[in-house]
Amino acid sequence: GAVVSQHPSWVICKSGTSVKIECRSLDFQATTMFWYRQFPKQSLMLMATSNEGSKATYEQGVEKDKFLINHASLTLSTLTVTSAHPEDSSFYICSARHQNFYNEQFFGPGTRLTVL
Amino acid sequence: SQELEQSPQSLIVQEGKNLTINCTSSKTLYGLYWYKQKYGEGLIFLMMLQKGGEEKSHEKITAKLDEKKQQSSLHITASQPSHAGIYLCGADGWDGQNFVFGPGTRLSVLP
Numbered sequence: 514g515a516v517v518s519q520h521p522s523w524v525i526c527k528s529g530t531s532v533k534i535e536c537r538s539l540d541f542q543a544t545t546m547f548w549y550r551q552f553p554k555q556s557l558m559l560m561a562t563s564n565e566g567s568k569a570t571y572e573q574g575v576e577k578d579k580f581l582i583n584h585a586s587l588t589l590s591t592l593t594v595t596s597a598h599p600e601d602s603s604f605y606i607c608s609a610r611h612q613n614f615y616n617e618q619f620f621g622p623g624t625r626l627t628v629l
Numbered sequence: 630s631q632e633l634e635q636s637p638q639s640l641i642v643q644e645g646k647n648l649t650i651n652c653t654s655s656k657t658l659y660g661l662y663w664y665k666q667k668y669g670e671g672l673i674f675l676m677m678l679q680k681g682g683e684e685k686s687h688e689k690i691t692a693k694l695d696e697k698k699q700q701s702s703l704h705i706t707a708s709q710p711s712h713a714g715i716y717l718c719g720a721d722g723w724d725g726q727n728f729v730f731g732p733g734t735r736l737s738v739l740p
Contacts (some may be wrong), residue, residue, distance in 0.1 A: 564671070
């Protein structure tokens with residue numbers, strides 16, 4: 514149990530376009546989901562905390578108007594990279610906090626975004 | 630596939646005591662990251678180690694990567710209740726496509 518999926522697993526897009534990444538908890542409900550970004554050979558960095566039914570909380574330095582997060586249900590959070598540029602190319606990972614196990618966090622497989 | 634193991638799985642210590650958490654890889658590590666997760670919150674990056682024998686410190690936390698680059702340790706000196714949480718090690722996946730985490734070590738510090 515406790516599986517988190519991400520879609521797509523990889524995406525290539527043109528500069529200026531928007532890309533949506535989905536994070537789903539498949540067999541549990543997640544009141545909170547976290548979005549991370551990892552640049553090559555760098556650390557995984559927390560971007561934002563997404564709570565179901567409310568606005569996401571962004572970490573310092575993360576542009577909320579560029580990285581739109583929607584957590585519309587207890588099993589789905591989406592991250593939309595708007596007007597993507599090559600510097601947004603990165604590996605994006607989500608994690609979901611199990612509704613019944615507050616301290617447990619389960620990670621998705623990640624989405625690799627390449628902006629041309 | 631690369632796997633990361635952590636030990637111990639959980640740890641309860643008295644405030645002021647020192648402790649060590651280990652992370653072992655089945656393959657050579659070229660980038661080892663340590664994170665802390667406060668209960669219910671997102672991961673916080675602690676340190677990154679790349680070179681064999683490298684050691685880094687931040688406040689009362691010291692991380693080391695062994696010469697063979699297959700094992701890393703995280704040492705906390707004079708632990709405090711604020712150190713409580715889940716400590717995870719992570720590494721770049723060998724297929725270049727994903728990131729691998731260890732299972733985590735749950736630390737409780739008793740006042």
